[in-house]
Amino acid sequence: MRIQIDGRDVEFEPGETILEVARREGLEIPTLCHDPRLDPAGACRTCLVEVDGWRRMPPSCATKAQDGMVVRTRTERVGRHQRALLALYLADHVQGADACETGAPCELHAMAAKVGAPTDWTPLEPVRVGRDDPNPYIEFRADRCIACARCTRYCAEVEAVTAISLVGRGSKTTIGTVDASSLLDTSCELCGGCIDTCPTGAMTEKRPLLQLAPPERQLEKVRTTCNYCGVGCQLDLNVDPATKKIVKITSPPVGTPPNDGNLCVKGRFAYEFVEHPDRLTTPLVRGEDGALREASWDEALDRAARGLMGVKERYGADALGFVSSSRCTMEENYLVQKLSRAAFGTNNCHQCAAT
């Protein structure tokens, strides 16, 4: 089965949308409400394309490719539509990229520049109302919201939590919770996936805002593996280049294994231990006087090995037991059982996630 996109003959699999086929071919179609993890909504209207024989321009994200279809994404009509649509979005938004992008980035400004949208349309009176929410992590800024419903759909379709919903109607449509309550009083698990999927920074991390940290686009991203559990989620530490401190954690792009852009509350928000004064950064051993003192790794490991071997010699290997943590990776767990069985000779080994 084949379709033609901008003059190119392309094969497709049944069920693929025009957008999926186009992106696979490297053709760029702008989107705002699209997230491959979600069912298409066709609501933001940025991805409209022309299809020969169709009177109206369909949303490419929600329209399945059909054999013989002729699609045009670069016509005068599509271009005019994109420019006027983005001009409307900008008129209903915080004016100017710098004023807007104080937290998570906003795709509108760059997209408007790319399609050549006018940026001088008369700004509208702000009408959307946010809500005070004492939760420590997630800030919703209604003046940046484009009501694309990615956050609410993500919450329902990916997390199956449904803590938030589109609320109100018309120009006042916004994102809300039941009775405008705090996320803490809802089914919200504070995974922050709403922040990750939000295309305009309306959903953003609260702590960096309170700390007046630089906006996300000025931060350096350092890819690492989450150490809270063994899944191995990839995450990006966002580091302030001036202070070299972590400002926040974001998830890598959708499609990155194993977590596909998803994180949990611990992976996304529980990073303050990194800089915490109580955190141990060198091994400690107990001296003759019974007090802990700093030691080298070699010294500490020797001490631990001596102690364990001492127990084995006095009481036998089965007097020992080894329990590893769910925070360990699979490889680390493997090594712990190797240590238990091969080095000390006992099968008393366990992992805290095993039941």
Next chain:
Amino acid sequence: MARHPKDRAHILERVQALGGLTPGVAQQVARETGVPEAEVYGAASFFHLLASPDTKVRVCTGLSCQLGGASGVLAAARAAGWPVEEVSCLAACDRPPAVMRERDVFVEVTAEDVARADGWASLTSRAEPSLDWTGAVGPVDADPDTLAMNLLAPPRYDGAALARSLELGAEAIVDRIEASGLQGRGGAGFPAHIKWRGVRQQAETARYVVLNADEGEPGTFKDREVMLRRPDLVVEGLAIAARAVGADDVYLYVRGEFGAPWRALEAAIERLAGPLDGLRFHLHAGHGAYICGEETALLEALEGKRGMPRLKPPFPTEHGLWGAPTLIHNVETIACVPGIVERGGDWFRALGRTEPGSKLYCVSGHVARPGTYELPLGVSLDELVEAAGGYVGTLRAFSPGGASSGFLPASERGTPLDFKHLAKAGSMLGSAGVVVLNDEADLGFAVREQLRFFEVESCGQCAPCRIGTRFLREAVDQYRDQHRDGGKPRLRQVAEAAWEMNEGSICGLGQAAPLPLTTVLDNFPEVFGADPD
């Protein structure tokens, strides 16, 4: 999780029964139904009769009610300290101004009525104290054989048309619908038989028939009159449709402001119980949202969701209520069915002049006898207004099909009021809610009010409509307030925004919403100066 999608269908009526969206109500309904509380809250917050439970009195600020003195009533109610709000059209444009007290609609309400009332709870209309009021219908001297519905005739409960349809069989019924040339009377004018055949040819055997009685287009009140005067035609028409497409369940979505029409339908279903044997009729109330007159938004609301139109295709004939093939029709379309079955498609077709059938025209504004008039499809404005007792003052402009049709100049007074000719004139027949403005009317104000209507009633799902309706209304407000902010670019912005709303919106609301402004810019350049920048 909800146990079955159908459990969810009742969440909105549960919220209503609990007094609207006060704190704790969404959580209670969530506990009862298993629907997540945020979804209950989000759905209920969409409907203004549920979202603002503290508002007890609502004054219609549709254009005809504005012409009839709504602003004075609103001011009096505000001065009295009542919990009052403006509301979009209450479908009583023929008897303005209309005021809703909780869910009861009173007509021809005056500021004196407000002053006389002992608090909002005792508001009534001195001119029309009854809640079972009807409007004027006509023409009174018409030959009944030329009328497909005949609102002046008494209802019939013999089930004769339904019996005839059972003799004919499903295929012959649809043939008659096709021969009649019946076009959907809700606004789009889509050939009815294509929908009927569309549902019939689906493999899925669970099918539904849905009645769209969410009449709310400003200037339109014909469906109200049909349900009040000839509910027999509606119920029998639905039964015929259900038999023809193989449905056992019929859903009637009646706007929440239609207490009397609801009661009339209920009574008609009761009286026709014998002939309806085996069919299940389900009445569902709307809760205040014009957009639910859009058929897929209506289906969403029936399913207990926010009334946001679906992407089409797929169309309801294939993927409708709960995903099943669904035949959905406007009240007037359905009311034409019994006559077509009994007297034949050719008879119906011949009733029209330029297009098939007789048509209910609503006329309000500056005419002597506002009301609902059944005339051959394709009469001119002059003929319609003659039936309504003539113009009041000198005709300046008219809106042929509700707010969505914009404003045409007096020079179009001879144009046939049908789907084809009005489309050619840059307007539309729509629901045939004709509003007449004389030369004393403030056309700029009229434009502003129509734009505000769309802004308030936009569902908010897609940006061209959600932002565009507000963009146009603010541009007009700025012009009228003389806070003009620059020259030509503003005109370009308005024209571009209007173009984009038409091209980019998901449904007909956003696509048509710029028409009040663009048609006035085209037809009445003097209203916004030579250059409405």
